[in-house]
Amino acid sequence: MARRPITEAEIESLAIGAWILGTGGGGSPYYGLLNMRKLYRAGAVVDLLDAGDLADDDLVAVVSNMGAPLVGQERLTDPQTIARAVTMMEEYLNRTFRAVMSVEIGGGNAIQPFMAAALLDKPVVDADAMGRAFPEAQMTSFAIHDLRPWPLTLADVRDNGVVVPRAATWKWMERLSRTACVAVGSIAGTCKAPRTGKEVKECAILGTTTKAIRLGDVVQAARRAHRDPVEAVLDAEHGRLLFAGKVQDVARRTTEGFLRGHAKLEGLDDFKGRRFELAFQNEFAVGWLDGEPRVMTPDLICVMDAISGEAVGTEVLRYGQRVKVIALPAPPILLTPKGLQHVGPRAFGYDLDFVSVFAA
């Protein structure tokens, strides 16, 4: 089906699946979900569009709510903010977008295009540019393909607006937009560099909205059948269980527009006597088992509630939680040598050669 309406039940599944693909970051999709329930009850219906259905010269808005997940827990999210960023871009370009898509399918940003789409009456493209969540602008498939990083529009709740008309590189775009984001309280709606239909078809990661919905369905089906939802996710996505344990310590700070920190886990059950450490910058970046690197970005590192299978974000991880750490495979584009320059462990400051847990 090239274009089809998305049901409210599918949005519920999307929220669950996206939270898992968020690898700890991206912010909880819960607030976006609440907004969507409200919009749907007021009569909104959003269509999902296959990328293949875009004309080469269509223009697509690439949106994301930028900032530190902890801030989102207090400031929540408002559909008007992301819609304003899109409208600001249309006014700046003096062109109309055919559709909206998310920069990242992981976390709350899976829902942001749906909020913008509901207000602006446009379809959402079944694709993103990460296949997961990452903290920075240069960590996208568009950047890996060396597409143009500018322009960008940014909006906050107070009716502040910023346009970044030029940026020398993706990293400069990250630096400039991050500065504006911090100034408005480390949370802002952004419309990234617009993409043509051709660029989306060739350089985006396709089908990820459908994938997140499917993942949410798997978790819900397992819960209904009283099966282990974590096990069900591992089966459905060919993942690996890395650790089961209890959170012993979490240190985090909101700085430079990110939530940074580390967590220590103590093993339970099959992992009794062992320990696991996680480092995060919004998302989980590296995990160590008994002091040895066990898993690293761009492999997806997901921490899940041991019982309910609900994903646990870096902002809600807390002392005493019983969790399972799993790895899911990353999209192939991220594993290329160019991809690893953008999103491998060294891109996060860890002097490690990337080894996938799926390599063996």
Next chain:
Amino acid sequence: MRRIGIDVGGTNTDAVLLEGDRVVHAVKTPTTPDVTTGITRALDLLLKTGPVEPPLTSIRPPAVQAGLGPPAPIHAVMIGTTHFTNAVVQRKDLVPVAAIRIGLPASASLEPFIDWPDDLAAIVRGEIFMLEGGHEYDGRPIVPFDAAGMRRAARRIRELGLRSAAIASVFSPLNASCEDEAAAILREECPDVAITLSHHLGRIGLLERENVALLNATLGALAGRTVGAFTKALERSGVAAPLYLTQNDGTIMLASLAQRFPVYSFASGPTNSMRGAAFLSRLTDAIVVDVGGTTTDIGCLRHGFPREANNVVEVGGVRTLFRMPDLLSLGLGGGSLVRPEPLAVGPLSVGYQLTERARVFGGADLTATDVAVAAGLVELGDRKRVADVPADLVKSALARIHAMIEEGVDRMKTDASAVPLVAVGGGCFLVPAAIDGVSEVVHVPHRAVANAVGAAIAQVSGEVDQIFQNRSREDAIAEARRLAEAKAVSAGADPATLTVVEVEDIPIAYLPGNSLRTRVRVIGDIAGGGIA
């Protein structure tokens, strides 16, 4: 040390007297609509009649022995009650609340009550006020606080005659000034309105913190009446000991303070029954099945404590960030109605009317208790009155009951090895004698009053929540822990039993000198009377 533990349930009021770690006496009486009469009766029975042998044959050696000591003073009375959680679940005794959110223009699209069940919101939502203000994570105001708008809101609250208000401001756990300022204005305009401030109750997470503040505010009147009834019952019975309410985490809070924070006592019922089961069975790792009149709660003990639910906990359909025992509730109890064609057991129950409506007590309804009596599992009422129940029906109904419990136990088990199961509660005769994956089904003396025993052995806590400057994170946490432990010990905890249950720290970017808000909570047994 002599302590009385009381469990005020929807059906029964149970009371136990503990000397040190021995259960000296236990009684069970019906809960009365005014609460006071039931508790007074329970206290009179407990203190004025002699101790009796455990009512049911014990399978394990009794951990407790009766013995009439000379009358000695009671040192403390601990009451656990499901009143507050029942009020929310059953949507009764709740008062409408003025919900005041400070944070506009942020958070505007998700107003207070946004994720509440419609029927509950319809009762609790008095009026919503959303005002400009709140803070950024770095301490800057989002926009200036709208004090004039707050004064208008306060006057409107007075006009509407609302008696209770909840105030939640964006990032109030970091900077509470907007909530404090709003409360001061409200007090000036409406001195009689009860005010709940979200930063007293919760952590980061605006919606969840606000939800808890709203629940607390809607329960304020009931909490005042209930604690008043408890106090009156103690006075009538001539018990002069301090009165405590048990809380969700198995610790106690002075009733005068607990009355202001009823939400802290939400899950105290299940916590008490699980801790009571641990105490009576001397087991530290087990499954606990608590069969009451209407529901069965299944939980897991790990290292002597209830296994906690992770992440978000819902109360009556409202999302909170409470720490609560991980429980599975089944609509099955001693009063559950049994229907033959097609076979059904529960979830409808005769509840507190068991002794009037059940067949064995001369009533017309066939209940799970009647089935158990007919099957010879328990002696209650008049067995002849169930003689006409077809043997097939007894067999199939019992099989259904056992299957429900077995499935519930299986769902709550998290590892494959066989663990013991402790059966407690008034309807524990419904628990099958053997269950797959269970090494032994343990019945203990006083099992029918495990809740009250759990209340009597509730622990004391010490909490520190303060800002440390110019210290490493490790130093700050260690210091907070030391202070929390000292507080717990001065509140009566045995130092050898202290356990850290919560550690949380938030760097506060807007204060100088590497400031860290650190919160540590420790709990421990009461010295000279804890669990062996």
